[in-house]
Amino acid sequence: MYIHCHLQVILVTFFITYSASFSHVTHKIGALFSQPNYYSDKSFYYAIKRENMYNPEISFEDIYSEGSNDMLYVREGVCKLLEEGVVAIFGPSTVEGTSIAQSICENYEVPHIQVNWKAISRRYSQFYLNLYPDTDLLAKALGTVVKYMHWTKYVIIIEDENALIRLKDVLEVPNVNDNPVTVRKIEPNSDVRYLFKQFMKSGITKIILDCETDNILNYLQQAKSVGLLRDILHGVFLTSLDAHTLDFSAFNTTANITTVRIIDTESAALKNAITDWNFDHESERSFELVTSDTVRTEAALVHDATLLLLKSVRELTVTGKITATSIKCDDSIVWEDGLRLVSYMKKRGLTDALTGPLTFNEYGQRTNFSVDVVEIIGNNKIKTAIWHSEDPKVLKFVQSPEDQEKNIFSHFQDKTLIVSSRIGKPYLLNRTDELGNVVLEGFCYDLMWAIANYLNFSIKFELTEDNKYGNYDPATKSWNGIIGDILEHKAHLGICDLTITTGRRQAVDFSLPFMNLGISILYKKNPQEESKIFAFMEPFSLEVWLYTATFYLCVTIILFLVLRLSPEEWENPHLCDENPEELENIWEMKNCMWLTMGFIMAQGCDLLPKGISTRMALSMWGFFSLIVTSSYTANLAAFLTKQQQGPNIEDVESLAKSKVKYGVVDGGSTQVFFRTSNFSLYKRMWTQMQQFKPSVFEKDNADGVKRVLNSKEGMYAFFMENTGIEYEVERNCSLRAVGDTLDNKGYGIAMPLGAPYRYLINRAILKLQEDGVLDKLKKKWWKEKYGGGACDDEPPEDDAGSQKLGLKNVGGVFLVLGLGMVMGIIISIAEFLWNIRTISVEEHITFQEAFKAEAKFAANIWIDKKSTKPNSSESTSSSTSAGCESDTHSMSKKILNGTASLIDLDKADSDSK
Numbered sequence: 001m002y003i004h005c006h007l008q009v010i011l012v013t014f015f016i017t018y019s020a021s022f023s024h025v026t027h028k029i030g031a032l033f034s035q036p037n038y039y040s041d042k043s044f045y046y047a048i049k050r051e052n053m054y055n056p057e058i059s060f061e062d063i064y065s066e067g068s069n070d071m072l073y074v075r076e077g078v079c080k081l082l083e084e085g086v087v088a089i090f091g092p093s094t095v096e097g098t099s100i101a102q103s104i105c106e107n108y109e110v111p112h113i114q115v116n117w118k119a120i121s122r123r124y125s126q127f128y129l130n131l132y133p134d135t136d137l138l139a140k141a142l143g144t145v146v147k148y149m150h151w152t153k154y155v156i157i158i159e160d161e162n163a164l165i166r167l168k169d170v171l172e173v174p175n176v177n178d179n180p181v182t183v184r185k186i187e188p189n190s191d192v193r194y195l196f197k198q199f200m201k202s203g204i205t206k207i208i209l210d211c212e213t214d215n216i217l218n219y220l221q222q223a224k225s226v227g228l229l230r231d232i233l234h235g236v237f238l239t240s241l242d243a244h245t246l247d248f249s250a251f252n253t254t255a256n257i258t259t260v261r262i263i264d265t266e267s268a269a270l271k272n273a274i275t276d277w278n279f280d281h282e283s284e285r286s287f288e289l290v291t292s293d294t295v296r297t298e299a300a301l302v303h304d305a306t307l308l309l310l311k312s313v314r315e316l317t318v319t320g321k322i323t324a325t326s327i328k329c330d331d332s333i334v335w336e337d338g339l340r341l342v343s344y345m346k347k348r349g350l351t352d353a354l355t356g357p358l359t360f361n362e363y364g365q366r367t368n369f370s371v372d373v374v375e376i377i378g379n380n381k382i383k384t385a386i387w388h389s390e391d392p393k394v395l396k397f398v399q400s401p402e403d404q405e406k407n408i409f410s411h412f413q414d415k416t417l418i419v420s421s422r423i424g425k426p427y428l429l430n431r432t433d434e435l436g437n438v439v440l441e442g443f444c445y446d447l448m449w450a451i452a453n454y455l456n457f458s459i460k461f462e463l464t465e466d467n468k469y470g471n472y473d474p475a476t477k478s479w480n481g482i483i484g485d486i487l488e489h490k491a492h493l494g495i496c497d498l499t500i501t502t503g504r505r506q507a508v509d510f511s512l513p514f515m516n517l518g519i520s521i522l523y524k525k526n527p528q529e530e531s532k533i534f535a536f537m538e539p540f541s542l543e544v545w546l547y548t549a550t551f552y553l554c555v556t557i558i559l560f561l562v563l564r565l566s567p568e569e570w571e572n573p574h575l576c577d578e579n580p581e582e583l584e585n586i587w588e589m590k591n592c593m594w595l596t597m598g599f600i601m602a603q604g605c606d607l608l609p610k611g612i613s614t615r616m617a618l619s620m621w622g623f624f625s626l627i628v629t630s631s632y633t634a635n636l637a638a639f640l641t642k643q644q645q646g647p648n649i650e651d652v653e654s655l656a657k658s659k660v661k662y663g664v665v666d667g668g669s670t671q672v673f674f675r676t677s678n679f680s681l682y683k684r685m686w687t688q689m690q691q692f693k694p695s696v697f698e699k700d701n702a703d704g705v706k707r708v709l710n711s712k713e714g715m716y717a718f719f720m721e722n723t724g725i726e727y728e729v730e731r732n733c734s735l736r737a738v739g740d741t742l743d744n745k746g747y748g749i750a751m752p753l754g755a756p757y758r759y760l761i762n763r764a765i766l767k768l769q770e771d772g773v774l775d776k777l778k779k780k781w782w783k784e785k786y787g788g789g790a791c792d793d794e795p796p797e798d799d800a801g802s803q804k805l806g807l808k809n810v811g812g813v814f815l816v817l818g819l820g821m822v823m824g825i826i827i828s829i830a831e832f833l834w835n836i837r838t839i840s841v842e843e844h845i846t847f848q849e850a851f852k853a854e855a856k857f858a859a860n861i862w863i864d865k866k867s868t869k870p871n872s873s874e875s876t877s878s879s880t881s882a883g884c885e886s887d888t889h890s891m892s893k894k895i896l897n898g899t900a901s902l903i904d905l906d907k908a909d910s911d912s913k
């Protein structure tokens, strides 16, 4: 208890003693400001004034001295301030002046406070404090910002060599296309239009400009006057931390202007400070009102530094008196409290500074800071991203996607974007209109206009010179086709059946896919044979047909001989006569031929031999016939089915195995697919494709389709994307798609890397998809326009096997039947006439009379019995029993003759007579 009371007494005594001794102490603070100093002096003055209001016991006085680049003046100025007995010296702001002031201050151990960029980052000095961001870290910040801009081709313009130190990380940013980075030094504020013209000519539309803040607008105007910085794809990155303070309202451009700043324009402390700075405005009128957007970095840093100094002096006074000493520059003394003060300031830092929290490293450098990335749209300065020294390789985007879109959208309005494309059905076509003008149309044309209308901008289609999609040539290290146009900034967008691939994605950005697809095979239907009406002949070759016919004749003759030799084939002709005088053999040539014909037609015959030898011979013919007819039947079915299916290529494997050649579009993504595939089958096919002669690589899809159609016997297949195949098979019914797709990918709209309008285009695509516009366009260009739907009646390919046979396949059978019938009628007429002639001779009547009677009888289809007397037209109702009477033969003969009986009884009849 005693000890506690004792301590209290000591402390109170201590504070009273000190307070008494410190009352009304005034510390002097020296400043050398170069002109113009953009409110640095005001900032200095008001910071001191405000601080003096809070604590009148320890007040501060601002002492000014003239600061200039001239070494003598700077030295003089600093010495003057030292003589005044200042506790710290600010400025001057020039690089040379700063070094002089710093070395003098160091000599006399007086804190030197700097607020400007320094070329040398880390030089150990105990007596200075620099509030300007550390050189190395700021270089990292600039490098990261440039990296995130994804620029492919740009030029760096500098006004002095020191800029290369600021930009050392920018120079190391990896370039997408290995384009060398050009650096050009220019005279400050000179006429550089010729330089900008040169850039334009060589396709450079992006500039990194490192120059005095006050010269920026001049350069930008010059660039604009020669056509640079006029387009949405042109861009400039201003490295000055004060570029955002300029008035861009007169510089009307759609180009992208990006800059960086360290001032927190939203901070309350800044607003307070500005109120102070503008305080005298009404009375002075000699300066313009300052706003949070026009505060220069130096002024803000002077404000922060002054606050830090004043707070530090005050706080240090509590632990030990700070007594300023008047020092002459010739003296060899030092200020004793200088080191204590500067060390305390380094450790203390400041949280509520205008340029973010202040923290320092041992070298008095500001190492912990953040940089805002600012887009300048019109005269609006929009913070889009933030960089922080803690994570120097990363840029954090702070805008919400909606805000980003809004900004870009405002950029877009009523502008005309160039769209690079290529002619290829049905994506883009040339058409001559009623007035004879060549106009463009097609799916991509409609789609692009739908997007443009939705986003409220205009478009102009430009055809890419080489009509290629876009392929990288390692020899020239450049891209051709549409991708080349995008990279060379000839176009803002690229659209056609342009496949999104990883290779292309590294060079350009793509929108969301507007169509999904995969590689498939385009092949000809039935490429081997056209349907023939005599297709039923096809199952056997001509040879087999000839052999069969020859064997038919030979076997018939052999059978004829065998049947004559066989005793069992000689039979009693009169069944009622048990002891006939003669025997009869019915196997004359005609019947033999009918017998063998019946067998080979698999119909059998009502006359059959009885002898063992003849049956033996006939059964062999029967066996032969069985094999031949069943082979024919089986082969006929297989043959006709095969005819409908076409060649035996059902997928990529069977294509690879077949002798059919296959190709792709030259320089397209399909070619790249095979070239870069790791799958052994595709690798093999790629090797094959390279070896095929003549070349199987086609200029475009249209050529590939033509080649498939013109190929003899279907000896060429073409790998094409299934969307294109779909279009072709809709119109050309002799084409078909074979197998499944080999991969899955999509068509997208290409645009420069990091193109600001990418999200808008994506949004438009999604909207058009949701509204069914994409489907409608697809239907229009695939199914309706230019002969779409021509093959709708064709059966689907899968049904080819079960397809019904048409007349063109079996017409020949009908023809043969017809011919057979006609022959039958002719022969029967001949027989009929011959019979009339015989009757007229036998009955001693005229041919006409006999003809009349027979014709009349034949015409009466209700009569089925016939009198043997030709002039009796009446039918007889009496039927004779299976007669043994002699005239029965005559009647049988007539009936059999008339009905083309199988049995020729003429001979038997005449024999019986």
Ligand code: ASP
Binding pocket: 469, 470, 497, 498, 499, 665, 667, 668, 669, 670, 671, 720, 721
């Ligand atoms: N659509 C493809 C491309 O973009 C062309 C192809 O290879 O079929 O390259």
